[in-house]
Amino acid sequence: PFSGTGTTPIECMKNNIKSIGMEANDVVLFASKVKSFYDLTADDLLNHLAFISYSIKDTFQLNDIYDDYGMLFLPRTNLRTISLADIPEIDTEKFNLKPNGFINPIPLKKIIIAKHIIKEISSDEIRDFFLLSLIYVTIKLGSNISFGPEIYKRKNEISDFNFLSSFIDNSFKMINDVKASGGQNFIKPIFLKGDSRKINEYLSQDYLSKI
16 A cells, blocks of 8 residues: 555566555556556667657757757667657646646656657566656756645746756666666556555455456
């Protein structure tokens, strides 16, 4: 219950212990599932990271969006890169759900471009892997969100940030985690979305037999 970002189920997985994690929050549940993707290969992830990074760079340059390309030392990818001539527009209805001032226009524009490029990846697991990296960079470095007892808006707003170097750096860290545990046959955890206070309903033999 209350598995959060999956620390306990992932440690169970690494020790070949069967486990079930339950979480109600969609974002942290998504993070838990992605962290169990240890059957991905580092070479494949690096190839896709290069595709994403060069596609973002080309799109930024095409649309006169400034960013720091100092971290762009990736080998060329064998995937066909893309560049977006038109910056995708955010869904107005979804945008209005965002608390005022939690993210500024320039970081938001960069993040939207990256999301649309990542969405072009055909593999569900690889796509989700880099979406998780994007979520981390957005919350930690690109937004005005801070966490305490409650989520609140930080005093020093972020008007812009070096998105691409931040994204590449975080993605490299995630890939190194995969590389460190690659090639092993783990027993993957089962992750369920649900209210942990009702865990007895989910752990009934009738329910578990359907998983």
